[in-house]
Amino acid sequence: MNKVVLGLILGAILGAVDGMSAWFTPEVRTQIVGIVIGSTFKGIIAGILIGVFARKVRSLALGIVFGLGVGLLLAFIVAQMQHGFYFQIMLPGGMVGLIVGYATQRYGRGPQPQRP
Amino acid sequence: MKQLSDRIVAKLQAEMQVPDLAGTRYSVVRHLARGGMGSVWLADDMVLNRRVALKVLDLVAPADDLGALLLREARILAGLEHPGIVPVHDAGTLADGRTFYCMKYVEGQTLAQHIAGKNLSEKLRLLERIAEPLDFAHARGFIHRDLKPENVMIGAFGEVLVMDWGLAKVAATGRKPTEDGISMVVPDPQNSSRVTGQGSVLGTPGYMSPEQEHGGNEVDHRTDIFSLGALLAFMLTGSSEEAPAATRAVPRPLRAICEKAMATDPNARYQSAREMAADTVRYLSGEPVLAYPEGWFERVGRIYARHRTAIVLVGAYLLMRVFFILFARR
Numbered sequence: 001m002n003k004v005v006l007g008l009i010l011g012a013i014l015g016a017v018d019g020m021s022a023w024f025t026p027e028v029r030t031q032i033v034g035i036v037i038g039s040t041f042k043g044i045i046a047g048i049l050i051g052v053f054a055r056k057v058r059s060l061a062l063g064i065v066f067g068l069g070v071g072l073l074l075a076f077i078v079a080q081m082q083h084g085f086y087f088q089i090m091l092p093g094g095m096v097g098l099i100v101g102y103a104t105q106r107y108g109r110g111p112q113p114q115r116p
Numbered sequence: 117m118k119q120l121s122d123r124i125v126a127k128l129q130a131e132m133q134v135p136d137l138a139g140t141r142y143s144v145v146r147h148l149a150r151g152g153m154g155s156v157w158l159a160d161d162m163v164l165n166r167r168v169a170l171k172v173l174d175l176v177a178p179a180d181d182l183g184a185l186l187l188r189e190a191r192i193l194a195g196l197e198h199p200g201i202v203p204v205h206d207a208g209t210l211a212d213g214r215t216f217y218c219m220k221y222v223e224g225q226t227l228a229q230h231i232a233g234k235n236l237s238e239k240l241r242l243l244e245r246i247a248e249p250l251d252f253a254h255a256r257g258f259i260h261r262d263l264k265p266e267n268v269m270i271g272a273f274g275e276v277l278v279m280d281w282g283l284a285k286v287a288a289t290g291r292k293p294t295e296d297g298i299s300m301v302v303p304d305p306q307n308s309s310r311v312t313g314q315g316s317v318l319g320t321p322g323y324m325s326p327e328q329e330h331g332g333n334e335v336d337h338r339t340d341i342f343s344l345g346a347l348l349a350f351m352l353t354g355s356s357e358e359a360p361a362a363t364r365a366v367p368r369p370l371r372a373i374c375e376k377a378m379a380t381d382p383n384a385r386y387q388s389a390r391e392m393a394a395d396t397v398r399y400l401s402g403e404p405v406l407a408y409p410e411g412w413f414e415r416v417g418r419i420y421a422r423h424r425t426a427i428v429l430v431g432a433y434l435l436m437r438v439f440f441i442l443f444a445r446r
Contacts, residue, residue, distance in 0.1 A: 103426060
């Protein structure tokens with residue numbers, strides 16, 4: 001599978017799981033649909049960015065660092081919009097980025113060398 | 117006095133073995149090794165100013181028959197142009213009547229020397245590279261028939277070369293059958309059974325397939341698959357004689373690969389060197405090996421070993437999620 005597509009799918013799945021975990025918080029349960037959609041969208045954006053990076057740079061360490069960075073950054077933006085819950089939002093966001101960063105470097109098909 | 121004369125005789129014999137390279141472009145540097153029908157000498161190619169290896173027939177041998185045999189080996193090598201097979205540059209007859217051929221001088225180690233201290237994956241990668249020239253030769257109808265650690269050299273740049281095609285045979289079912297098999301006796305000073313011809317034994321004990329051991333004429337390329345299996349066993353256990361099945365240190369799939377390659381029935385073996393190499397690569401990549409039907413526990417263990425980091429990361433993520441649900445609600 002293409003690294004960008006892999007990043008997109010993994011980001012979407014992990015983002016959706018991330019959003020669905022809000023169901024266990026009674027205060028926000030009524031907004032669950034919006035949270036899941038937002039979280040999935042965030043995961044997709046992170047996945048695409050990390051996947052594109054994995055296509056350009058073939059380094060497991062850099063892929064993980066980049067994934068972690070993108071995950072933390074997007075989660076930070078969401079936490080800013082929520083006016084709080086930095087730890088509860090940024091830690092899972094960072095981990096999702098890290099997992100997608102690792103997975104896109106380790107798995108997924110890179111660009112094929114061009115024939116002369 | 118007797119000791120002195122023995123030494124002189126030995127010295128004279130050694131001197132007599134030095135090939136007379138008068139009239140050729142080569143000059144002898146030193147003796148490298150002794151083979152079944154002659155010696156290999158390090159020489160200088162004075163025209164191209166480079167080091168080469170000369171395989172020269174023994175002076176004492178019946179030159180006519182062995183000369184044809186050596187020339188035949190040179191022709192086989194010349195016909196097998198592959199990075200894993202040592203190239204032949206020249207062949208001919210010396211002033212003293214001995215046949216010779218000139219090949220690339222490979223500076224390196226034998227397989228046995230090279231694998232000392234190497235880990236399992238490096239050894240399996242080596243096997244894959246040994247299988248490449250072998251498969252190439254098989255595709256052209258040649259059978260090596262004497263594959264053993266001494267006949268595999270690893271060059272200074274890491275190149276893997278299958279050497280000594282002196283006992284090679286053109287397979288009856290090969291794609292380009294051009295010659296008959298070897299039809300004479302070749303004495304070997306080191307290995308007891310290096311005899312060729314119809315109904316006779318040829319090869320090296322421990323690396324020889326049962327059909328080759330029986331001296332039948334029906335050996336095909338699968339005899340080399342047996343030797344390749346013995347070579348793998350040697351790399352894994354340090355001995356081709358020791359059955360890998362008896363060695364618990366060798367992982368079961370690799371034991372199964374050895375057993376399949378060394379099956380008594382050629383039909384039960386891998387049918388090509390490439391097929392066997394592919395199975396070892398499968399093992400290296402954490403994929404299921406064709407020679408080994410694994411159980412459920414083994415399959416789970418293999419998948420875990422292959423994707424350990426990813427599984428640990430996802431597990432850590434899920435644990436973190438559970439932690440948040442239980443203790444750190446928004």
